[in-house]
Amino acid sequence: MRLIASLLLLAVPILGVYTFMTAADHDWWFPPAYSTFAPDIDWLFDFIMYMVAFTFIVTEVALAWFVFKYSAKRNDKGVFTHGSHKLEMIWTAIPAVALLVIAFTQMETFAKIKFASGFPTQGRFTREKPIAQVWASQFDWRTRYPGDDGVLGTVDDLEASYEFVVPVNEDIVFELRSRDVIHSWFVPEFRLKQDALPGHTIPVWFNATKEGSYDLVCAELCGWGHYKMSGRVRVVSAQEFDAYQADLKAKWFSNGKE
Ligand SMILES: [Cu+2]
Known part of the structure; x- marks a missing residue:
């Protein structure tokens, strides 16, 4: 038994x-x-x-x-110890x-x-010239690209909600920001997670090796809507990326006339 x-x-x-x-x-x-x-x-x-x-x-x-x-039945008495330094x-x-x-x-x-x-210093995107700013807020993700002048925070900035589009096989550096509370940028396929802290601009980098559309989820409990704070990172070819930027610009500056 x-x-x-x-x-x-x-x-x-x-x-x-x-x-x-x-x-x-x-x-x-x-x-x-x-x-x-x-x-x-x-x-x-x-x-x-x-x-x-x-x-x-x-x-x-x-x-x-x-x-x-x-667990064998035995008649001998138990032995008590009082700690062993070794x-x-x-x-x-x-x-x-x-x-x-x-x-x-x-x-x-x-x-x-x-x-x-460890951040990339060669190539199109560096800490000084990030591809975009990614803003986390309750409960969504927004991406702000620098526009033609290549500088963030100027009038020609382009904003996209939900989606963050990046070229494949290229070092991507972006700035992570939060509008309200602590969030966390997490793409499981990239094995990359980074908290977004209000008041901080945090540089993040990765290099995606396969084109596709990947779930971007918030990995920090940030309020009642945390469960639905989803986004997408779309990894495309360099040409598609340029086309996407051009398209975004056309829509952004067309005053709704397409
Ligand atoms: Cu969140």
Whole structure:
């Protein structure tokens, strides 16, 4: 009986690990990775997941073994301990080392995506010349392009609601802003998430590797309408991008006459 009980206990983690291992085959895993740094993020995710999985498996096997071993009927008395300095040192040191390993392993990727030093300096779009400003507000996304003069905040700025159109295979730098509360710009396919803070202009960059239309969602609970704060990032060819800008300009300055 106690063998069956121990094996049943073990069945739960085995099923859990099995689910993780086969999740991708069932489409229960991440959406495809479509930015230049997305594979690095996925690698970090897997790295941490394997560390956690190893700990989980060792713990569960030990637990089942203890349940089996110590559930036997015995007549000897229980032993009470009052702390072990050595043991506490060990189980403090091991997680500390694990956290340090994670911290050092992710540094390069984090710096490449978030630090000023990692931002693209070549090409059409840089921190000095961003492609657009993306404004988050309760509960929508708006994109403001600089227009012909290439400068944001002037009269020829073009504004588009909902959609943020960018060229494919090009470094995109944009400025993220908020009109009201904290929001978070999140496109799962790019593995990129950045909070938008009121009063701050935050530069963000990515390079999308596949044309398509991707969900832009708010990843920060920002009020009653948070669930419907959706947008789109449309990744198109360079020619389509120029055509889109021209079209936007024609509509913007036509006073409604098309
Ligand atoms: Cu929001």
